Amino acid sequence: MTNSWTDINNTDLVIVMGGNAAEAHPCGFKWVTEAKANRGAKLIVVDPRFNRTAAVSDYYAPIRPGSDIAFLMGVIRWLIENDKVNHEYVTNFTNAPFLVKDEFGWSDGLFTGYDEEKRDFDKSSWDYKIGADGFAEVDMTLSDPRCVWNLLKAHVDVYTPEFVENICGTPKDKFLAICAMIGECSAPDKVMTSMYALGWTQHSKGAQNIRGMAMVQLILGNIGMPGGGMNALRGHSNIQGLTDIGLMSNLIPGYLSIPTERDVDWTTYMSTKGFKPLRPNQTSYWQNYPKFMVSFMKAMWGDKATAENDWAYDYLPKLDVATYDILRMFEMMKQGQVNLYFCQGFNPLLSFPNRAKLTEALSNLKMLVVMDPLATETAHFWQNHGEYNDVDSAAIQTEVLELPTTCFAEDEGALVNSGRWLQWHWAGGTPPGEAKHDTWIMAGIFQKVRQLYQEEGGVFPDPILDLNWDYADPAEPTPEELARELNGRALQPVYDPADATKVVTEAGKQLLNFSQLRDDGSTMCACWIYSGCWNENGNNMARRDNSDPSGMGVHADWSFSWPLNRRILYNRASADLQGKPWDPNRKLIEWTGERWEGVDVPDISPTAKPGEVGPYIMNPEGVSRLFTRGMMRDGPFPTHMEPFEAPIANALNPQLRGNPAARVFEGDMAQFATSEEFPLVATSYRLTEHFHYWTKHNPVNAALQPQAFVEISVELAEEKGIANGSRVRIWSKRGQIWAKAVVTRRIRPLTCDGKTIHVVGIPLHWGFMGAAKKGWGPNSLTPFVGDANVETPEFKAFLVNVEPAAEEPVA
């Protein structure tokens, strides 16, 4: 989230599209209810299903799963055509005036540079014109036909209300009513917020869905505003933290990147991290990259990372492909290229697509290690559970270790909520039996591996032997010790850059925040964006002052919000070009004539002059991007793409299937169905009574929602002869499941491209372990393909068929 849960109270209009917050985030959704009650805010819901959020909305419209980009580009077209634009914001705070290379273009659903064989684009034309002075060329009058604003106008021209209706199945009058509601928020004193979740991410073009709404919010001038922003409702309690700390194939904590093979040495790697400003006077904060990176290397390898050995650059792995993400690892497992696999609190057998493929892959491992508080399906993948897990145990040669871990109630540390608050929690219970903290287990594994390398030698033991491990008890580093490393400390005296005789932090002391990081080896810091969380003031994540003097839900003294305890990202943009708040009633920060002041930590240098230094300090442009240059694999603007399994052809180019830049493994393409074979569109979702595959282990939640079901429309039920509450079989090209049918008017058939489109809704909470009745989740059916940019599986739009099935025998 750019903003926080409590900030939603400041909004005038909420649009929930790509999520169902009332169902999946009920206590956060309460702030929508508050905004409605306190300031007359309105709620729009756009979803294939009249869901729980829709039930309390002011306006609802249906949409076909996987067609969101067409809807959002249609909204942008309408906003521009009807002049519902915050022009001052667009001209000064976005890259609308930037000129784009003449070679760049778009036709037949594709941007310039497409290579069908590689399923990739040559992105060299997707960039700005650079002038003789080394800066990007701009036309502040927005009249140049090559400026981003005019290219955007041309790009969205095809998305007429009629086109939207035809592709999305959203009736034109409903689409236009929503456009009008959204358009009101282009006024400086009206603000809309976007709340979305996996309904937008789990598509082969998920990142472009989100780009689409981010562009709408920029055009309205709603990014940086209290009550505005792009608010990703993260699905799990610390997935924000796990992502921040970079537990991904290609990341280093704080959104730094693991080198690739092209980065043959430290100098080459750093040469790609220059972040030279693209316009005069801009901050381009990533210019500090070397400070963050060197401090990270010192956190990893301490004294063994030196200027002489390029900070132990050889100790980092170098990637030969974009990522070894989960989909790639399971594909490699299936090919017999993976021997050992660890699952720490993760149940991929139910949460990744094409379960038959996952079972086959896991069966090829030599060893699987599962660390979890609960007995998961993944840990038991080899065990026969009748039709629910029909495997031949004797034929599966994988050795499995199932390790009991503590749960939240027995553990201490910080979790990062969706609004970037690092909240400390304390242990209150004794772990059951011999369950252990994950830190004890990881330390135990590491100590034993290190001991083996010490005793036996082995291949390149250096990064293991040299790993910094100066904990009081090497067998179990404490949460405090680890949190202090995340914050960072001075290894040598840290001097004031403006006065080389003045020490700002003595050696051995915790750093105040990331402004004190240095690239000379004098500081260590595991995750620069968290710096400030545990400085010499103590554990700021444990702060519990819930006061809110501004009445704007800032809660500045509650826990710690990264970065720098800032509660709303891009908040400089909540004030106009002169530094005056767009809306005097929503004053977050303002320019006093000398500095930025306000109730939130300004997202800009305190003395950076408005009108000179742009508000988007992380970007070399100093402004936000309506056009993303070559930064996304599938295009600098979102363009309509069908899901890989779609009921109709791509209206822009019938030859295109799915996202043309998405990676597809050989063998998976053959398992994608056509609508002739499988005519029904399926989508997956959560229920409020359950959390993923955990709560089915709880007797209370298992009683509240005991049994797997699917939702179908009255019309489809009539067509197929399915009675409400009867048992049905649902099958795709990859598998089949059985469930109870809930026949409902919450889902209605849609008309797209002249065809009647039926949608089947599949909740995801059932498996073969735990207290609930055994069942299946949607992942037995879903296609093995991910988003082109981030490899999130396409769970939200795929094809199935449904038929009546015999009832289960009564036991």
Add this chain to the structure above:
Amino acid sequence: MNIDLSRRGFLRLAGAGVAATSLGAMGFGEAEAAELAHVRAFKLATTTETRNTCPYCSVACGVIMYSNGDVKTGETAEIIHIEGDADHPTNRGTLCPKGAALKDFVKAPTRLTMPRHRAAGASEFQEISWDEALTKIARALKDDRDANLVQTNDAGVTVNRWTSTGFLAASATTNETAWLTYKVVRSMGIVGFDNQARV
């Protein structure tokens, strides 16, 4: 007459006025003593309170856990109740149907309590000691790394990457666990590293 009256029943009886006489006959003091002996002490009055956050979705509602015993002083502590934290700015004490049943997660019948091992081809798990389990894992890691670490690519560039072992990290462990996990996994050269951000 059954002396084991509930408090509510007792008041109803007294209020109805049935009974000045019968109460008097029994001796009012005796009834009160019996009632006092019956009323349980308020369950949470003697518990230890600990602040935590709900481990499910990213709203991260504040909760208060009540336990018999205090882990901070080294006692064995059993959690007997979990409720919303009214001081928390986001949830202000409210919880959803999942958060309200959190105690059931802590005490789930399928919580794991012992390390277990499944041998190749076996149809059941067998309990195993922690030391045996960690020793097996360390041995497997070292052998696979020694056999499969790619030190240089075809062009002779040092790459030090290990692709035949992978690690999936969680979605609900703490930042501190995440950082320690990061250190261990990266120091070995593992690139098949991922978390639950996508699902």
